[in-house]
Amino acid sequence: LSxxxxxxxxxxxxxxxxxxxxxxxQFPHMNDDEAGVRLNNGSFGAAPSCVLEAQARFARxxxxxxxxxxxxxxxxxxxxxxxxxxxxxxxASEDVVIIDNLTVGASIVASSVLLADAHAGPEVVLLNxxxxxxxxxxxxxxxxxRDRGGQGHDGSSSSGVILEVVExxxxxxxxxxxVDAYTTHLAQLPSRFLTNPRLRLAILxxxxxNPAMIMPVAEVAQLCRDAGFEIVAVDGAHAPAYIENxxxxxxxxxxxxxxxxxxxxxxxxxxxxxxxxxxxxxLHHPVVSHAYGEGLRAECAMLGTRDYSSMLAVAAGVAFWRxxxxxxxxxxxxxxxxxxxxxxxxxxxxxxxxxxDMAGPTIMVGLPPxxxxxxxxxxxxxxxxxxxxxxxxxxxxxxxxxQLWLRLSAAVYNDxxxxxxxxxxxxxxxxxxEAKQGE
Numbered sequence: 001l002s003x004x005x006x007x008x009x010x011x012x013x014x015x016x017x018x019x020x021x022x023x024x025x026q027f028p029h030m031n032d033d034e035a036g037v038r039l040n041n042g043s044f045g046a047a048p049s050c051v052l053e054a055q056a057r058f059a060r061x062x063x064x065x066x067x068x069x070x071x072x073x074x075x076x077x078x079x080x081x082x083x084x085x086x087x088x089x090x091x092a093s094e095d096v097v098i099i100d101n102l103t104v105g106a107s108i109v110a111s112s113v114l115l116a117d118a119h120a121g122p123e124v125v126l127l128n129x130x131x132x133x134x135x136x137x138x139x140x141x142x143x144x145x146r147d148r149g150g151q152g153h154d155g156s157s158s159s160g161v162i163l164e165v166v167e168x169x170x171x172x173x174x175x176x177x178x179v180d181a182y183t184t185h186l187a188q189l190p191s192r193f194l195t196n197p198r199l200r201l202a203i204l205x206x207x208x209x210n211p212a213m214i215m216p217v218a219e220v221a222q223l224c225r226d227a228g229f230e231i232v233a234v235d236g237a238h239a240p241a242y243i244e245n246x247x248x249x250x251x252x253x254x255x256x257x258x259x260x261x262x263x264x265x266x267x268x269x270x271x272x273x274x275x276x277x278x279x280x281x282x283l284h285h286p287v288v289s290h291a292y293g294e295g296l297r298a299e300c301a302m303l304g305t306r307d308y309s310s311m312l313a314v315a316a317g318v319a320f321w322r323x324x325x326x327x328x329x330x331x332x333x334x335x336x337x338x339x340x341x342x343x344x345x346x347x348x349x350x351x352x353x354x355x356x357d358m359a360g361p362t363i364m365v366g367l368p369p370x371x372x373x374x375x376x377x378x379x380x381x382x383x384x385x386x387x388x389x390x391x392x393x394x395x396x397x398x399x400x401x402x403q404l405w406l407r408l409s410a411a412v413y414n415d416x417x418x419x420x421x422x423x424x425x426x427x428x429x430x431x432x433x434e435a436k437q438g439e
Contacts, residue, residue, distance in 0.1 A: 018336075019414065020413075026049050037421050041411035044261070045261040048320055055310055074308055095249075096274050098272055098314060099257070102134075110138040114201070115145055118146060124164055143160065147161075170401070182220050200230055207360060212362035241329055255274070289303050332412070334361055344408070348365075366406075371397075377404060385429070390422075395407045
């Protein structure tokens with residue numbers, strides 16, 4: 001079978017490449033009645049038809065000749081996926097490993113650093129109040145395993161893992177608000193412990209999920225280094241094709257893991273993990289299979305009989321990204337998100353949750369205060385928008401500072417008409433809520 005990794009003959013002109021034209025050409029599934037007005041690309045991403053076709057060819061190849069795929073194609077095409085990803089994020093291909101999703105990446109780091117390479121005595125893991133829940137739980141699980149009597153690498157009894165959480169503000173006026181929160185917490189760290197625990201691992205966000213904002217990750221990473229943390233790892237879940245000119249090695253961190261199915265057009269699900277040579281030998285996939293001990297890339301590429309097709313189609317996603325202009329995609333989506341957020345804030349009488357230089361294709365905008373300020377209110381708004389005649393799909397609004405804040409997602413298939421539909425649907429909800437209050 002011929003498995004071409006390039007998109008079909010689709011070669012858009014930049015003036016007319018995005019929005020409804022692109023939706024019709026490459027995302028026709030978005031036009032299904034059940035799709036609604038999708039303004040939540042940040043949660044699950046979307047792969048274009050040409051990439052889904054590449055994935056289908058890989059899946060069919062397995063059905064036709066599984067022995068050949070098992071012995072040859074998986075390793076070859078996983079390497080091609082890693083090479084394509086490396087070119088997108090400014091890394092060397094040998095430092096990039098293709099994995100299922102960021103949750104797997106977090107589990108690799110947690111299990112490898114805190115369990116397989118555990119040290120005697122207490123160890124500190126630094127998280128923050130916006131750390132993604134699944135990532136936080138990966139380290140909670142590793143900490144719990146240590147507390148159940150895990151052994152250090154020298155056979156001595158481990159004294160456990162301390163999860164330190166930096167409280168981050170929201171809304172924010174500037175990146176300095178984030179830097180100041182870390183600076184204050186790190187300065188207080190020595191006084192928080194009776195003993196002198198080992199500062200083992202700092203987990204940072206490049207783009208926080210909800211509330212969404214681009215963090216000053218390089219500056220915070222240096223603060224963590226200066227404070228004495230041995231390993232700095234980054235959750236970059238949204239970053240590929242979201243942040244312009246992404247160059248992972250330049251951030252000054254040891255480990256970086258990110259999804260490729262959110263904004264980089266890979267099928268569900270695909271991600272990567274990048275690491276420096278100083279930590280590469282310490283990392284292992286938590287699912288042990290035939291390739292255990294042969295290096296992380298081999299371990300991740302050979303996890304037994306399973307469907308590898310989404311990870312094998314990563315290069316097709318990168319090719320599609322390049323066909324749209326590469327980093328121009330992030331610039332266009334960010335511009336649309338900011339334009340939409342300004343329009344919505346004006347229409348709803350609210351404001352943005354971050355300055356625009358902390359926004360990418362996702363951005364936070366305040367909802368009308370009458371819609372509430374609790375998690376229950378958040379769920380009610382999300383479900384009401386879906387149940388409305390407009391069928392708008394959003395992320396759960398984030399409650400903070402006495403109101404709800406909506407994470408907008410501006411993808412290549414969105415345009416301002418989509419956000420105008422959202423504007424009017426929210427105004428209708430707010431009018432209904434005000435009328436109910438007046439009864």
